[in-house]
Amino acid sequence: MVAPWLMPLIFILGAFYLYPVMEVFRLAFTNATLLKVGDSYGLSTFIDTLGRPELLQILFVTFVFTGASVVGQQILGLAVALVVVRGEQRRLIGTTILRTTALVAWVVPGIAGGIIWKMLFNEAPFGGLNSLLRLFSMGPVQWLSDPHIAIWSAVLSNVWRGTAFSMVVMYAALKAINPVLYEASAIDGARSWQRFFYVTLPQLRAAILINMILITIQTLNTFDAIISLTGGGPGRATEVLSLYTFNVIFRNYDLSVGAVLSIIMLVISLGLAIIYARFLPKGEGR
Amino acid sequence: MRASTQNRIGDAFSYLFMIVAFVFFAWPLVWLLSLALRTRKEIYLGVSRLIPHDPTLDNFMAILSSPKFALYLWNALKLSTMSGIVCLIVALPAAYAFSRLPMKGKGPWLMGILAFQMISPLVIMIPLYRYMASLNLLDNQPAATLVYTALVVPMVTWILKGFMDGIPKSLDEAALIDGATHFGVFFRVILPLSKPGIASAFIIAVITGWSQFLVPFLLFTKESLTPIAVGIFQYAGTQNDSSMQVLAAACLVSVAPAIIAFLLLQRLILSAMTAGAVKG
Numbered sequence: 001m002v003a004p005w006l007m008p009l010i011f012i013l014g015a016f017y018l019y020p021v022m023e024v025f026r027l028a029f030t031n032a033t034l035l036k037v038g039d040s041y042g043l044s045t046f047i048d049t050l051g052r053p054e055l056l057q058i059l060f061v062t063f064v065f066t067g068a069s070v071v072g073q074q075i076l077g078l079a080v081a082l083v084v085v086r087g088e089q090r091r092l093i094g095t096t097i098l099r100t101t102a103l104v105a106w107v108v109p110g111i112a113g114g115i116i117w118k119m120l121f122n123e124a125p126f127g128g129l130n131s132l133l134r135l136f137s138m139g140p141v142q143w144l145s146d147p148h149i150a151i152w153s154a155v156l157s158n159v160w161r162g163t164a165f166s167m168v169v170m171y172a173a174l175k176a177i178n179p180v181l182y183e184a185s186a187i188d189g190a191r192s193w194q195r196f197f198y199v200t201l202p203q204l205r206a207a208i209l210i211n212m213i214l215i216t217i218q219t220l221n222t223f224d225a226i227i228s229l230t231g232g233g234p235g236r237a238t239e240v241l242s243l244y245t246f247n248v249i250f251r252n253y254d255l256s257v258g259a260v261l262s263i264i265m266l267v268i269s270l271g272l273a274i275i276y277a278r279f280l281p282k283g284e285g286r
Numbered sequence: 287m288r289a290s291t292q293n294r295i296g297d298a299f300s301y302l303f304m305i306v307a308f309v310f311f312a313w314p315l316v317w318l319l320s321l322a323l324r325t326r327k328e329i330y331l332g333v334s335r336l337i338p339h340d341p342t343l344d345n346f347m348a349i350l351s352s353p354k355f356a357l358y359l360w361n362a363l364k365l366s367t368m369s370g371i372v373c374l375i376v377a378l379p380a381a382y383a384f385s386r387l388p389m390k391g392k393g394p395w396l397m398g399i400l401a402f403q404m405i406s407p408l409v410i411m412i413p414l415y416r417y418m419a420s421l422n423l424l425d426n427q428p429a430a431t432l433v434y435t436a437l438v439v440p441m442v443t444w445i446l447k448g449f450m451d452g453i454p455k456s457l458d459e460a461a462l463i464d465g466a467t468h469f470g471v472f473f474r475v476i477l478p479l480s481k482p483g484i485a486s487a488f489i490i491a492v493i494t495g496w497s498q499f500l501v502p503f504l505l506f507t508k509e510s511l512t513p514i515a516v517g518i519f520q521y522a523g524t525q526n527d528s529s530m531q532v533l534a535a536a537c538l539v540s541v542a543p544a545i546i547a548f549l550l551l552q553r554l555i556l557s558a559m560t561a562g563a564v565k566g
Contacts, residue, residue, distance in 0.1 A: 005383035008379065009399070009439065013436060019417075086296070097308065100552065102307070103548065104548065109540065110497060110515075120314055126329050192292070242406060
């Protein structure tokens with residue numbers, strides 16, 4: 001008798017997740033807006049949306065933002081985890097402080113994170129980065145007003161917030177590596193960079209892949225941090241797919257186009273989720 | 287000798303990296319605090335006044351004494367705590383079933399539940415908004431609580447299932463042999479032994495609820511129901527350069543509860559996260 005145990009979960013997920021997802025598919029084939037119910041069904045919204053001239057630009061920005069964030073978070077997360085593990089072994093002072101500080105950034109709500117970074121990037125005297133650069137007689141940088149720089153500023157703030165997750169995953173994976181492997185390689189006379197490339201990295205392969213997929217999905221779905229940081233600007237320089245979808249629905253009230261865009265997001269996320277599922281350890285529970 | 291020199295060089299590099307990384311992670315929050323403690327005059331003095339000469343708590347006073355902010359904080363606390371509780375009520379029996387009861391297709395079920403976590407809340411918000419509007423559930427905190435719950439319950443179910451898997455099966459098997467029902471085992475054996483897992487799952491749900499933006503942004507039209515994440519966003523939009531110090535204080539007030547909760551329960555959360563991350 002499994003059913004009663006699962007009923008609440010099925011109810012919540014069905015009513016507040018599954019049903020809306022199915023509705024999204026229905027709406028994508030209508031011409032509904034927030035103001036009027038759709039009255040005709042057809043493929044026209046689909047075709048119009050995919051043919052929108054700005055879509056390519058949006059997808060490109062999304063690709064740059066997601067790709068750079070994922071690479072940044074993965075590398076920095078791995079580096080922090082390596083140093084934390086090493087620091088714990090060698091009992092270095094400050095290891096716990098570093099770990100805790102990285103994790104604190106991760107608890108900061110996305111909206112607040114965006115506002116905080118907006119203050120840092122501000123070009124007025126109270127901007128926390130330019131005044132730091134001035135101290136070293138560098139800058140100023142137009143962090144948010146130059147469209148070529150703004151996207152990297154958004155990436156930087158996202159890496160700040162997201163690195164902790166990668167760090168936790170990498171830390172757990174590093175701890176799970178059998179120490180015998182390091183002892184054996186030490187006996188073989190491997191140098192530390194050799195140990196890293198021939199023992200650590202291969203052992204982390206699965207964890208890195210899983211982590212990359214998870215943070216890709218997370219970054220793809222990020223929009224609160226960007227809406228409060230740049231609002232998508234200057235121009236469209238930082239308008240990622242999720243923010244574009246948000247604007248189409250809630251600024252232009254264009255429900256059916258928003259639904260099509262949602263489906264694009266859904267397809268990308270679920271595609272990644274399927275890849276993820278293939279890399280999870282198999283087995284029917286325990 | 288050689289090994290120890292190598293170690294010392296490694297230590298030096300480790301410290302160097304730790305300092306750089308620490309500055310990167312801490313600087314935004316340090317800067318926020320510095321701005322929040324300044325008077326309007328000192329705001330324009332940049333890093334030369336990292337530690338203000340004339341520090342003031344006036345900005346915090348202004349924020350904390352504003353009835354609007356008190357209400358935002360209270361709303362966020364109410365919504366996130368309620369959703370944490372509902373989340374446990376929903377996820378605990380499911381986690382027990384997935385951990386202990388025989389069922390067909392357990393793997394696909396678990397993956398299916400996790401797949402929801404991969405769907406952006408943005409995708410479901412359009413129809414959800416219409417459907418809540420037609421049911422007259424806009425501006426309704428209990429309804430919003432259920433949406434919060436749906437967004438975090440897949441992850442919480444996984445965390446709890448992982449935790450229960452770690453409880454020896456012999457304990458509940460013994461109770462079953464003694465004539466206990468699954469209901470009894472769940473309440474008398476599993477729940478008491480799961481306390482640390484329950485606590486960390488609850489805290490993770492509450493912290494996630496605290497930072498929810500989209501759901502309350504759409505489902506609440508009344509300012510009196512708005513939680514802090516939406517409140518701070520709207521507040522930031524109305525501020526200008528000369529009130530940066532107040533905005534900084536408001537921002538700190540909005541992030542402090544999550545940070546404090548996290549710091550107090552760091553070890554608990556980390557172990558749940560690690561278990562969740564490694565097992566899926």
